[in-house]
Amino acid sequence: MEMVHVLDHPLLQHKLSILRDETTGVKDFREIVCEIATLMCYDATRNLPLQAVEVQTPVAKAVTYQLAGKKLAIVPVLRAGLGMVEGILTLIPSAKVGHIGLFRDPDTLEPVKYYCKMPTDIADRDVIILDPMLATGGSASAAISFVKEYGVKNIKLMNILAAPEGIARVRKDHPDVEIYVAAVDDQLNDHGYIVPGLGDAGDRIFGTK
Numbered sequence: 437m438e439m440v441h442v443l444d445h446p447l448l449q450h451k452l453s454i455l456r457d458e459t460t461g462v463k464d465f466r467e468i469v470c471e472i473a474t475l476m477c478y479d480a481t482r483n484l485p486l487q488a489v490e491v492q493t494p495v496a497k498a499v500t501y502q503l504a505g506k507k508l509a510i511v512p513v514l515r516a517g518l519g520m521v522e523g524i525l526t527l528i529p530s531a532k533v534g535h536i537g538l539f540r541d542p543d544t545l546e547p548v549k550y551y552c553k554m555p556t557d558i559a560d561r562d563v564i565i566l567d568p569m570l571a572t573g574g575s576a577s578a579a580i581s582f583v584k585e586y587g588v589k590n591i592k593l594m595n596i597l598a599a600p601e602g603i604a605r606v607r608k609d610h611p612d613v614e615i616y617v618a619a620v621d622d623q624l625n626d627h628g629y630i631v632p633g634l635g636d637a638g639d640r641i642f643g644t645k
């Protein structure tokens with residue numbers, strides 16, 4: 437099974453180029469992060485199981501298909517992952533939402549956990565972890581480990597932009613987790629920022645810089 441999905445649909449590439457532009461303001465940046473999450477959700481949920489149901493149309497009985505089996509939860513990594521939540525809930529309004537608070541220590545680049553709150557039935561759900569940026573992969577790897585501690589079996593990771601180093605780290609630490617990204621950039625710089633990237637996603641979503 438393909439474990440890394442680069443979703444290079446033209447609509448995604450167009451919207452991503454607006455995110456990258458340093459002149460894009462906070463309102464547009466926030467809206468486009470949300471739109472990209474919706475578009476990515478369409479692909480990341482392609483393999484959800486279906487069950488046959490019978491409905492009466494105005495014309496005849498029809499055997500048709502509805503979502504079956506396990507329910508979904510989404511888990512944004514605070515802060516920047518919050519920007520993707522509404523975009524996913526547009527398509528899956530009944531998904532439950534857990535939160536993991538992590539920030540990356542600017543000196544060590546190691547993730548520091550400051551918050552965690554999961555739905556009580558999370559172990560019975562498939563989980564999509566949301567974070568726009570996959571840089572060193574330290575935050576994503578830690579977030580996946582936390583979710584696994586709750587007994588979740590099926591986890592997907594959704595990032596808008598990734599560095600090759602981040603993908604390699606998650607593949608090594610969590611080979612069972614499928615990764616969905618809209619683009620893979622060239623490298624990280626000395627401060628652990630994705631190059632060319634789009635800057636600090638959290639600061640650009642919330643206007644904190």
Ligand SMILES: O=P(O)(O)OC[C@H]1O[C@H](OP(=O)(O)OP(=O)(O)O)[C@H](O)[C@@H]1O
Nearest residue numbers: 514515516539540571572573574575638
């Ligand atoms: O792959 P990594 O090297 O771990 O870096 C990626 C992490 O860095 C950013 O969060 P940040 O620490 O800036 O926190 P914020 O969302 O609160 O801005 C980003 O949203 C990821 O969570």
Ligand SMILES: O=c1cc[nH]c(=O)[nH]1
Nearest residue numbers: 571629630635636637
């Ligand atoms: O380029 C990067 C790397 C980590 N976090 C971000 O927001 N941007």
Ligand SMILES: [Mg+2]
Nearest residue numbers: 636637638639
């Ligand atoms: Mg940040």
